[in-house]
Amino acid sequence: MAAQPCLKNCVPALMNWYADHARPLPWREDNSGYRVWISEIMLQQTRIETVIPYYHAFLEKMPTLRALAEAPTELLMKCWEGLGYYSRARNLQKAAKQVIESGREQLPTTYAELIKLPGIGEYTAGAIASIAFHERVPAVDGNVMRVLARLSASYTDLLSTAAKKEFFALASELVPEKDPGQFNQAVMELGETICLPNTSPHCELCPLQKMCRAHELGIADDLPVRSGPKARKVEQKTVCVLMTTEAEPRILLHKRPETGLLAGLFEFPNFSGSLDDREVSKALNQLGLSIQNLQPLPGAKHVFSHIEWLMSGYFGIVSGETLPGGYLWVTREQMKKQYALPSAFRAFLPFLDHISQEEG
Numbered sequence: 522m523a524a525q526p527c528l529k530n531c532v533p534a535l536m537n538w539y540a541d542h543a544r545p546l547p548w549r550e551d552n553s554g555y556r557v558w559i560s561e562i563m564l565q566q567t568r569i570e571t572v573i574p575y576y577h578a579f580l581e582k583m584p585t586l587r588a589l590a591e592a593p594t595e596l597l598m599k600c601w602e603g604l605g606y607y608s609r610a611r612n613l614q615k616a617a618k619q620v621i622e623s624g625r626e627q628l629p630t631t632y633a634e635l636i637k638l639p640g641i642g643e644y645t646a647g648a649i650a651s652i653a654f655h656e657r658v659p660a661v662d663g664n665v666m667r668v669l670a671r672l673s674a675s676y677t678d679l680l681s682t683a684a685k686k687e688f689f690a691l692a693s694e695l696v697p698e699k700d701p702g703q704f705n706q707a708v709m710e711l712g713e714t715i716c717l718p719n720t721s722p723h724c725e726l727c728p729l730q731k732m733c734r735a736h737e738l739g740i741a742d743d744l745p746v747r748s749g750p751k752a753r754k755v756e757q758k759t760v761c762v763l764m765t766t767e768a769e770p771r772i773l774l775h776k777r778p779e780t781g782l783l784a785g786l787f788e789f790p791n792f793s794g795s796l797d798d799r800e801v802s803k804a805l806n807q808l809g810l811s812i813q814n815l816q817p818l819p820g821a822k823h824v825f826s827h828i829e830w831l832m833s834g835y836f837g838i839v840s841g842e843t844l845p846g847g848y849l850w851v852t853r854e855q856m857k858k859q860y861a862l863p864s865a866f867r868a869f870l871p872f873l874d875h876i877s878q879e880e881g
């Protein structure tokens with residue numbers, strides 16, 4: 522799809538606006554391939570304010586590609602703890618290992634090479650290649666597609682394959698030879714600050730207002746078209762926070778399987794379904810654990826992209842020497858420093874803090 526002539530005029534207007542309005546974000550201070558890559562992966566499905574502290578902490582522990590490739594999995598997961606979508610972290614390390622094993626110390630510098638690495642798709646390859654290595658390629662994600670759909674007054678459903686093709690072609694036409702990375706970031710910035718999703722865009726503040734077809738036609742609020750997402754599957758779970766009564770109490774954790782949701786991360790022991798106290802005691806006895814003082818805890822809900830967990834909780838004092846495979850006792854200090862507990866289970870941490878305070 523050739524860009525409409527008026528859309529070509531967007532490029533200088535957008536670049537001038539971005540020069541004055543770009544937010545000072547940490548990954549904009551250093552455009553090395555490694556840093557752009559880490560920030561782009563962290564920013565997938567995650568808000569900027571959430572990412573900033575993770576970005577700093579990650580780079581402090583793993584400042585280079587080699588450091589990432591050689592980092593122990595537990596450190597990697599601890600640095601990602603709470604950020605969600607943990608396969609992103611695993612893929613980062615897989616890609617880093619692949620590059621180091623090929624005899625290089627730095628990320629490849631072209632779109633064609635980047636896209637072959639684990640976890641790097643079209644958008645991320647485009648973002649890294651254009652921002653860090655100045656290659657003239659677009660970086661098109663949902664945010665950019667929304668801006669382009671409005672600029673070109675397109676009613677193509679953003680969730681369709683046709684939309685991917687249409688907006689990639691349009692962005693490829695628009696991205697300039699000079700400063701392609703600045704252009705790509707400018708479109709993203711416009712989408713994140715002015716041409717907003719799920720609400721009316723702030724056309725009155727937009728540098729592209731005079732060239733925007735949707736604004737001209739008065740249909741900016743109707744675009745983009747996006748077919749509804751599929752309903753999430755709801756799963757009930759019963760989560761058990763179990764402690765010993767030693768001077769320094771230990772807490773029971775379980776390591777999740779190496780594949781699937783939250784692969785290889787640690788969790789509080791839990792069972793499918795909403796179990797009552799007798800069923801919980803029975804399930805724990807089957808693991809070889811004897812329980813005293815089982816008490817219900819406030820429930821919690823966690824929403825993943827395709828699944829929703831509705832969790833009821835129990836607290837109990839436990840004895841039992843032999844643990845089945847995959848279970849381990851850890852102190853509160855070890856849990857804080859060493860073991861990555863996904864957000865879904867962190868909902869039960871305030872209760873542990875409360876107990877520790879009472880003991881202190």
Ligand code: SF4
Pocket residue numbers: 668671672715716717722723724725727728729730731733734735736741
């Ligand atoms: S004029 Fe409005 S709809 Fe068009 S790009 Fe700007 S903010 Fe978006």
